[in-house]
Amino acid sequence: MAPEALLSHLHRADGSATYTHNGYCIIGAVNGPIEVQRRDELPEEATVEVNVRPAAGVGSPKERHLETLLHNTLRSIILTRVIPRTLVQITLQVRSLPDEEGAAGVHPSLLLLPHLLHTSLLALLSASIPLSTTLTSVLIAIPSSPTSKSGAPLVSPTATDLLRAKPIRSVHVFAFSGDNRLLLNESDGVFSFDVWDEACETAEEACCREEGGVGLVGEGMEVDGKESANLEEWLRVVVRRKVEHEQRWKVAT
């Protein structure tokens, strides 16, 4: 299943996006560049603020950890030096999570991370914040028995997939920039370097490999032709739709 995205649907925020994939639904909003508080002001670059708000309850250390990861990744793709002494405020509200999320025995914050990254990128694009590159991210889960056939790495598995493949030996989150460079890696579990390397390779294929990649969407989606084969292409389709929508005044005349 390719992710679904809805851009610029909130009225007060400068940019917004709703992202739905594998039972996760996240609403993201970006305000920026706006006035920054004196204590957060940086003389030569913009301050990036990330708020992650859980579906139920108030923020906990889990959300703070995710915020730190997102902050560091996003700061590296936002052209903060173009808009110095301003604030880019990113708010991510988790709207719904899949039911079986907790049952799979995998760190839930890692499962959420790729979706949060995508949502924030889409919201940044919607707010027209200057970015140096785009970003795609994917979750790779490696089941416990690497010898058997089921031991193949799972690319962007759903909660049910994880539950079926239990026990999971390790999970990895990779994020790649538009020019195929690794931006973020978070791993959890027991794994060797070879396993990690293989996971990284698979992730790169799912995110941004040109032509001939196995892709996240799999064979089922390639049939109808229109759907994107990898995340990079999916992102391009979303952005193209956004630009077409914004330029419709030009096309109509």
Added chain:
Amino acid sequence: MPREAEISVNERAFIQQALQEQIRLDGRAFDAFRPLELTFGDEYGVADVQLGKTRVIARISVDVTTPLPERKFDGVFQIITEFSPMASPAFEVGRPTDAEVILSRILEKAIRRSNALDTESLCIIAGLKCFALRADVHIIDHDGGLIDASCIAVMAALQHFRRPDVLVEGEKATVLSVREREPIPLSILHQPLCVTFSYFEEVDIFLVDANFAEEQVRQGEVIVTMNRHGEVCQVAKYGGATVNPLALLNCTNIALQKVKEMSKFIQMKLDEDAKRRNVGGLLAELSAENDR
């Protein structure tokens, strides 16, 4: 954090003059709500309310805790409203604005203190275990009328929510998952809903469901909470303007009519959702609930 952009003098004068000529900016009647939309998700207890451009999501979640020592037979119910910068950059995380404090206070009075939810039914073992219910109110988009929208969202979510069934054997209680037994609805005693009236002193006009621009211009507000049987749960008045007591009575009459309409709408949406879930009519057989 930037301050909320204040409405300009021209806009203010324009709205006031229009009201003098008995016109609202968006052409609504003085006692008309903006188009209301209510959607439920796949999960139980999530209500997404859209009132014009305002959008509020309420989510109910449940947990098992020990009851408060002074209230051994009651479950715990709390409503959490926290504004995020998503609705407006002026809202800062961890620093409640006045609007946020008023919203949480009104919801507390309207829903919790009016006993809309029978907290005794949340008790599992007296003094030892009870359900702790929490309602999280997420403000997604803010264009005025937050109190009305949040109240609708919380009440709709409460009516939509199903809590897991429990099996009690002496001192031991087992919470049964959705797979084991069909979850049961909460016992709701009545359905209070809020109607906010914005008062404009110079022209002596009450507006129902003001949008954000009108909210900034108004001199006072009266929030009436009622259920559809016409029982007033609370009346709150904020702002400096003095309000005629007879006008207040008129407000409650209008509120009753609006609350009846809204309750009907919520019920219709709940029925639609129930029908969508109840494919093949098997839900009645799954239920382990006794008729009252």
